[in-house]
Amino acid sequence: MELLKERIxxxxxxxxxxxxKVDSFLNHQMDVQLFQEIGKEFKRRFAEEKITKILTIxxxxxGVACITAQYFNNAPVVFAKKLIARNLDAEVxxxxxYSFTKATNYIIRVxxxxxxxxxxxxxxxxxxxxGNAVLGLLDISRQAGANIAGVGIVIEKSFQxxxxxxxxENVKLESLARVKSLKDGKITFVD
Amino acid sequence: MELLKERIxxxxxxxxxxxxKVDSFLNHQMDVQLFQEIGKEFKRRFAEEKITKILTIxxxxxGVACITAQYFNNAPVVFAKKLIARNLDAEVxxxxxYSFTKATNYIIRVxxxxxxxxxxxxxxxxxxxxGNAVLGLLDISRQAGANIAGVGIVIEKSFQxxxxxxxxENVKLESLARVKSLKDGKITFVD
Numbered sequence: 001m002e003l004l005k006e007r008i009x010x011x012x013x014x015x016x017x018x019x020x021k022v023d024s025f026l027n028h029q030m031d032v033q034l035f036q037e038i039g040k041e042f043k044r045r046f047a048e049e050k051i052t053k054i055l056t057i058x059x060x061x062x063g064v065a066c067i068t069a070q071y072f073n074n075a076p077v078v079f080a081k082k083l084i085a086r087n088l089d090a091e092v093x094x095x096x097x098y099s100f101t102k103a104t105n106y107i108i109r110v111x112x113x114x115x116x117x118x119x120x121x122x123x124x125x126x127x128x129x130x131g132n133a134v135l136g137l138l139d140i141s142r143q144a145g146a147n148i149a150g151v152g153i154v155i156e157k158s159f160q161x162x163x164x165x166x167x168x169e170n171v172k173l174e175s176l177a178r179v180k181s182l183k184d185g186k187i188t189f190v191d
Numbered sequence: 192m193e194l195l196k197e198r199i200x201x202x203x204x205x206x207x208x209x210x211x212k213v214d215s216f217l218n219h220q221m222d223v224q225l226f227q228e229i230g231k232e233f234k235r236r237f238a239e240e241k242i243t244k245i246l247t248i249x250x251x252x253x254g255v256a257c258i259t260a261q262y263f264n265n266a267p268v269v270f271a272k273k274l275i276a277r278n279l280d281a282e283v284x285x286x287x288x289y290s291f292t293k294a295t296n297y298i299i300r301v302x303x304x305x306x307x308x309x310x311x312x313x314x315x316x317x318x319x320x321x322g323n324a325v326l327g328l329l330d331i332s333r334q335a336g337a338n339i340a341g342v343g344i345v346i347e348k349s350f351q352x353x354x355x356x357x358x359x360e361n362v363k364l365e366s367l368a369r370v371k372s373l374k375d376g377k378i379t380f381v382d
Contacts, residue, residue: 023302023305024304024305028269028270028272028301028302028305029267029268029269029302029304029305030253030257030260030267030268030269030270031265031267032257032260032261032265032266032267032268033265035257036261036265058249058250059249059250059253059270059272062221062250062253062254062257063253063254063256063257063268063270065254066221066223066226066253066254066257066258067257067258067261069221069223070223070227070258074222074223074224074227075223076220076221076222076223077220077221077223077254078219078220078221079219079221079250079254081219081250110219111214111219111220113215113220114214114215114219114220
């Protein structure tokens with residue numbers, strides 16, 4: 001998606017060799033107009049299935065998921081909640097996610113009322129790095145018995161394992177910008 | 192806002208005498224179509240000022256803030272991040288918020304790059320209970336020197352202190368549904 005790549009080049013900041021800060025438009029300040037274009041692009045890439053739920057994870061996936069939902073007939077958006085402590089609850093799906101950034105496990109949780117075997121789910125997130133958050137969302141979708149239409153990612157860090165990890169799960173993966181490298185402070189894309 | 196009140200009566204669940212669960216449409220599963228009506232209503236109530244930023248707080252304020260932004264000429268949305276630990280950073284505005292639910296203080300933080308004295312800010316949140324989160328967002332807006340257009344709340348628990356606390360700050364407050372009481376499991380509204 002050219003518009004997105006241009007925006008990343010213009011407004012993204014590279015820190016060290018693997019951090020790309022895009023908090024001016026994606027995950028702290030949010031450019032709703034750009035999100036609309038992102039939503040349209042996700043619709044183009046997942047046009048073939050009738051999506052009944054959009055699943056994301058708090059916090060930075062929520063904005064882009066809500067705007068995107070408008071291009072999928074206003075499908076309801078469900079966001080998985082992150083928990084540090086685990087108190088068992090029979091009424092929720094849970095999955096354990098390892099965060100490399102924080103070097104700790106956390107639990108993500110979705111109430112069983114909001115995802116079930118009748119759903120066709122599109123998983124949306126802002127970033128794909130090592131793929132652990134997406135694995136957790138796939139796990140929850142499968143626990144629900146939902147049909148998984150695929151995974152839509154705004155920015156993929158293609159120099160990390162996420163793509164490989166997700167494709168091993170046999171799901172369709174669409175990343176709107178695939179960052180090949182951040183070496184020497186320069187952002188380059190796959191293709 | 193009648194549509195919202197009807198939805199609260201139809202889908203809200205009362206737990207004990209002061210908890211109103213609306214996670215089927217507001218803060219776990221999100222009804223984007225309802226959010227569009229909420230956004231239009233906020234626009235009607237804050238039509239007189241030219242909003243340049245919408246400020247909210249993670250996580251459950253983000254969805255409604257992003258959809259609402261579309262009715263304010265796609266104003267950028269900034270969400271304050273919640274932090275447990277405090278590591279000083281000169282480049283951010285910070286405010287301390289006391290959470291009654293969790294009986295602990297947390298820090299909310301906004302990068303100085305995304306809010307400044309040229310901004311006219313509309314603060315949006317899903318719930319108003321004791322008002323502490325809104326006070327934190329007002330504090331941050333004032334640190335930025337921004338003009339504060341007001342505070343827009345989806346559901347106000349009018350039997351708690353939030354309204355009084357916010358009005359003492361001399362800002363305009365618009366709550367789309369004002370819940371007077373949850374006694375005996377029955378939801379009643381102000382007016």
